Amino acid sequence: TCSGTEAVYHLDLVNPDDCGVSYRFNYTIAAPLHADDLEPNQSAGPAIIANAGTDYQGRVTFNYDNASDWYRLQAPNDGVITVTVVAENASPTAGTMTVLFRNSASTVLETWTANVGANGSPATTTFTRNCTGTEEVYFLDLRDPTVCGVSYRFNYTVAAPVFNDDAEPNAAAGQAIIANAGTDY
DSSP: OOOOSSSOOOOOOOOOSSSSOOOOOOOOOOOOSSOOOOSOOSSSTTOEEEOTTOOEEEEESSTTSOSEEEEEEOOSSSEEEEEEEEEEESSSOOEEEEEEEEOTTOOEEEEEEEEEBSTTOOEEEEEEEEEEOSSSOEEEEEEOOSSSSEEEEEEEEEEOOSSOOOOSOOSSGGGOOOOOTTOOO
16 A cells, blocks of 8 residues: 555566466556655755645655655744645555644744545644744644555645734834824834
8 A cells, every 4th residue: 555656666476386377467556645745855955835825745655755745834924824734545544644843943843643544535634823923934844654655735824913013123122113192003
């Protein structure tokens, strides 16, 4: 259930019980539900740039494949980020995979567990994190499934706060914004 395209396989038919055996064989490969991601993307440097509101697909832990995929997220606005992961594998066993939400220095901010559906039927898991900002990038690191041959799709959105951001810089007395009476800020 975990055959990959990164290397070749060999079929070796040897030692028949009878002499003069003839045979014929063929094989098929059922494709995973979601497409493969662009490689390399196993760290922050080559992470795939992922825009809010767009679906991204990938695969981890197929034979000869990698065990993690990184994506670079730039929040379109401050607010609450919602990440939805849809994942499946071909085996009859459901599993999970780890989703790490990292800051711009690659430090883990959140560790989430996404469900992985069995028999090619996807499972959907949704995660949220408050207080995301636009000043730096974030990384989403999908990794370490408990079953092999996982294909996934994810998407994220950022719900904006009710009020707009203030003009920067204004973090000290010398940078303070002049506020007039009777005006909303």
